[in-house]
Amino acid sequence: MMEKFDVHILGCGSAIPTGRHLPTTQVVNFRDKLFMIDCGEGAQLQFRKQRLKFSRLVSVFISHLHGDHCFGLVGIISTMNLLGRTAQLHLYLPLGGTEVLKPMIDYFNREMTYEVVYHEHDTRKQEVIYEDRSLTVETIPLCHRIPCCGFLFKEKPNPRHINREMVDFWKVPLYELERLRRGEDFVTPDGTVVPNERLTKPADPSRTYAYCSDTAFHPAVAAQVLGVDVLYHEATFGEDNRNRAKETFHSTARDAAEIARRARVKKLVIGHFSARYEDESSLLREAEEVFPQTVLARESLVVSVG
C-alpha cells in the first residue's frame, strides 16, 4: 500500500467572506506529517473540525501576504502554545513576512512553549525551500499584485520493491537489500552479476502536488508543474468576469484549465472562488471544456495525490 499523500481543503473562498466558503487554507498530509499551505482566518477552527492533529503539523507555507491567506496564522500558533506544544514549527514566509507577522505572534505569546522557526523565500525564484528524507517543496513563481508563489510538493524517488523469491534464490544477504532497493545489481561471491531488475520490482511512482494561488494566467507555471499528479490552481472568476480577473491579477476557470492542459497534469482542482458566485457549476463547466479532469474544491474535500 502506498504511503499517505493527501490534500485537505480547509478553505477555498477568496477575500470577501461568504457563508459557503472559508478563505484559503490547505493541509498536505504526507506520510502523516502535516504541511499547511496558506492560513486564512478560521483555519484553526476548520483544522480541528476536519479532525486533523495539531501535533502532526510541522510547517506552514505562506504564498503571499494578502490577509485572506495569512490572517489565521497568529491564531493557530497561539492555540498550539496554549496546548503546550514543544516541537518546533517551521514557518515559510515571503521576503519581509517575518517583520510583518512576528511582532503580533510575539505579543500574543509572551511565554512560548515551543519555537517558531521563521524562514523567508524569494517568490520570484524557483527553488527548493524544504527537504527531508522523502519530500521536497519548491517555490513556483506566480504573477499577482504583490510577490506571490505557489508550492510544488515532490515525493523523492521511492525504493524498488524486493522480489522475495528471487532474493532467496540468489541467497542475497540481508545487508545487501538496501542497495537493491536503490537499484544496484547484486554480485554473488563467485562474481556473477545479477541485474537489479531480476531481484526487484519497480518502485511506486513518485507523486507530485502543485499549489498555485493567487495568480494571473501565467504560462511559465505549466513548465514547472509538467505532469504533476494533482494541480490546484486558483479560478477566482468565470469568463463573465475576464476583465475583472485581468485587473486583479487573478485567473478564470478557463485559465486554470489551460495551465493544466499545457502541463498535462493528471487532475486539476480549482478554487479561490469569488464571493459573487452562488455556486461554482459555471466555473466547473468552463474549465472542463478545456481540461475534463477538473474538480471543484470545497471545504472538507480530501484529494489523494497519485
Place this chain on the structure above:
Amino acid sequence: MMEKFDVHILGCGSAIPTGRHLPTTQVVNFRDKLFMIDCGEGAQLQFRKQRLKFSRLVSVFISHLHGDHCFGLVGIISTMNLLGRTAQLHLYLPLGGTEVLKPMIDYFNREMTYEVVYHEHDTRKQEVIYEDRSLTVETIPLCHRIPCCGFLFKEKPNPRHINREMVDFWKVPLYELERLRRGEDFVTPDGTVVPNERLTKPADPSRTYAYCSDTAFHPAVAAQVLGVDVLYHEATFGEDNRNRAKETFHSTARDAAEIARRARVKKLVIGHFSARYEDESSLLREAEEVFPQTVLARESLVVSVG
C-alpha cells in the same frame, strides 16, 4: 413598540477552538446601529452568516488583548475595506492596544477607503467611553491576568408617551409636546398648571446590558451592574474546575450566578465555555441553583434586552 435592543452571540467559546463554539464575539443591535463587543477569529464569517450588515457596524469594543477576543479584528476591518466602506469605524481598545494592532491593520490595508478611529480606555476605571443621543457605554473594571474590562450599555431615559386625548382636551400647542415628553408640566394661557402625569403616560423603561468577560469572581462588578436587564458573564468552568478557574482568573458558572444574584439582574447569560465541556448542561445546572433566570449562550442566539 420598543426600539430594537438585542444582543447577538457570534461566539461563546474560549481560547482553545472546538467544533462547537467560536471564540468570543457579540454584536449589540441598538436601534439598528451595530456595536461589536470583542472580535474573535472568525467573527466576520459568523457576522455574515447571522445576516448582520457591515454597513450598520459603527464601533468595536475590545475587552482585553487576549487573542481569542481580538484575532478577528484585522480580518473584518480588511473586508469592509474591500467592500469600499466609507463611514468611520470606531475602535475602542485597552491602553496600548493601538500600538499592538494598528501596524497589522495598516500593513494589510495600504489603501483604505474609510477611517478607523482609535480610542483607548483605561480598563481600571469605570467611565463612559461612548455616548450618543440615546445610549452610553461605560467600562466595567474586571479582574483578569491582563488589563480587562466589561462594557455596560445603558439606554438613556426614554421620553414619556403623550396622552393624546388629554392633550387635545387641554389644547396643548404642538410646540409644547417635546417638553411634555421630557416630563415638564403644562401651563395654560390663564395660568393653570396641568401636572405632567395627567398629560402623558410613563416612558418605556431604560434598558441596560452588561458584558463581563474575562474575569475572576469579582464582587465589585455586582454594584455596577445592579438591576440590569441582561447580564452576560463569563463562566469558563464548572465547580469541577474551581481551582483552575482561580489560577487562570476565570469564573465558574456558580460565580457568574452569584454576581447576577447579588446584582438582582433580570436575566443572566453565561458563556466563554472551556473546550473541556462537551456540553454545558452541568454549568447551566450549577448556575441555576444560585440564579434561576440563567441561559446558556450559543452561537446565533439573539437575546432581547428588556
